[in-house]
Amino acid sequence: MTSTKMSSHTSxxxxxxxxxxTSIASQQHDHTHCITSAMTSAQDICARNGARLTxxxxxxxxxxxxxxKPLGAYPLMDMLAAESTRRVAPPTVYRALEFLxxxxxxxxxxxxxxxxxxxxxNGDHANNFLICEHCGVAIEFxxxxxxxxxxxxxxxxxxxxxxxxxxxxxxxxxxxxxxHE
Amino acid sequence: MTSTKMSSHTSxxxxxxxxxxTSIASQQHDHTHCITSAMTSAQDICARNGARLTxxxxxxxxxxxxxxKPLGAYPLMDMLAAESTRRVAPPTVYRALEFLxxxxxxxxxxxxxxxxxxxxxNGDHANNFLICEHCGVAIEFxxxxxxxxxxxxxxxxxxxxxxxxxxxxxxxxxxxxxxHE
DNA sequence: AAAGTTTATGTTATTATATAACATATTTAT
DNA sequence: ATAAATATGTTATATAATAACATAAACTTT
Ligand SMILES: [Zn+2]
Ligand SMILES: [Zn+2]
Ligand SMILES: [Zn+2]
Ligand SMILES: [Zn+2]
Numbered sequence: 001m002t003s004t005k006m007s008s009h010t011s012x013x014x015x016x017x018x019x020x021x022t023s024i025a026s027q028q029h030d031h032t033h034c035i036t037s038a039m040t041s042a043q044d045i046c047a048r049n050g051a052r053l054t055x056x057x058x059x060x061x062x063x064x065x066x067x068x069k070p071l072g073a074y075p076l077m078d079m080l081a082a083e084s085t086r087r088v089a090p091p092t093v094y095r096a097l098e099f100l101x102x103x104x105x106x107x108x109x110x111x112x113x114x115x116x117x118x119x120x121x122n123g124d125h126a127n128n129f130l131i132c133e134h135c136g137v138a139i140e141f142x143x144x145x146x147x148x149x150x151x152x153x154x155x156x157x158x159x160x161x162x163x164x165x166x167x168x169x170x171x172x173x174x175x176x177x178x179x180h181e
Numbered sequence: 182m183t184s185t186k187m188s189s190h191t192s193x194x195x196x197x198x199x200x201x202x203t204s205i206a207s208q209q210h211d212h213t214h215c216i217t218s219a220m221t222s223a224q225d226i227c228a229r230n231g232a233r234l235t236x237x238x239x240x241x242x243x244x245x246x247x248x249x250k251p252l253g254a255y256p257l258m259d260m261l262a263a264e265s266t267r268r269v270a271p272p273t274v275y276r277a278l279e280f281l282x283x284x285x286x287x288x289x290x291x292x293x294x295x296x297x298x299x300x301x302x303n304g305d306h307a308n309n310f311l312i313c314e315h316c317g318v319a320i321e322f323x324x325x326x327x328x329x330x331x332x333x334x335x336x337x338x339x340x341x342x343x344x345x346x347x348x349x350x351x352x353x354x355x356x357x358x359x360x361h362e
Numbered sequence: 363a364a365a366g367t368t369t370a371t372g373t374t375a376t377t378a379t380a381t382a383a384c385a386t387a388t389t390t391a392t
Numbered sequence: 393a394t395a396a397a398t399a400t401g402t403t404a405t406a407t408a409a410t411a412a413c414a415t416a417a418a419c420t421t422t
Contacts, residue, residue, distance in 0.1 A: 145333070163350045164348070
């Protein structure tokens, strides 16, 4: 386990997502820490769940965690093929992805058909994302006030939610500041 | 056909989506009205935008409006092929879909790779959906309080939203009441 | 009305994403 | 060691979407 302290980045006001520094969007953070932290969490969670984090699954998770940009299954396949000598076929990667999704270690970004590491795999899985069109980064966030309104809307219709996907597409702080036109 | 009157379904408390009765999920409504209303709106909107609602595009819109269940591009293709004698290829349907999306007459449901008619094509396009896993119906809704929290969350991260996709998957009121196990 | 221009549709091929079905290997339990 | 369960390999196929180019229809200009 790496040091447990999650650094002192202040969370944006109103957000419930304290461990994730805003600056991941601007790449100004210790990403090595993101990776080691994610891998350690993964081991813990799988152990707790009696699930087997095999070599392949760990490798896939690590590759996904190479960045905060959601990674497609086929690019991921190529990366796997590049790392090992043997050929890698779609079912291999999709089964690993399925496992990681089940364990709550990754999320699928529906607007991109791509997969990204979960930044708070221990807590709740609100599955809310800010997706930057310019740099490709997906920032996971959760906010109680937002979730309350979501639940309220569903309740208004007598609808009972099993899973939710909130994807806000636009420009992150860094890319908005930078000239991207 | 059933009576034309839209009935006096009260909107759920807190919702901003008054014209759409909750009961569309339970099929207890005058769907013919949904269709004619959607087609008329489409003509108005296209006229206003100087866009051409061609025969093909109108046909596609009508087919999508056959129900409140999001319709995939390929099933739609088959329906088109069934209606005319000639063969219909993917680009034909995708171009029509693209046009209808641009005009705000339909929405794409990302979790289903499918398309559904917009139930309030004149107003804002919050693009929020309740999607029933059992009956397949997608209910579009908007709620100011929810949108405020969305905007707030984005603002907290300095993120500027260009488009958003909120898809809540679960069970609609009707299906929840019914035994579906 | 004729010619030119734009817009829409037809057509063929290909790319991108994901799963089915079955075989082999590895791990766990008996 | 044997059996059962789980994971991975392999081949083929399903599903979703786009690229590139040809034809047709609709508007514009003369
Ligand atoms: Zn990082
Ligand atoms: Zn960015
Ligand atoms: Zn209807
Ligand atoms: Zn239902």
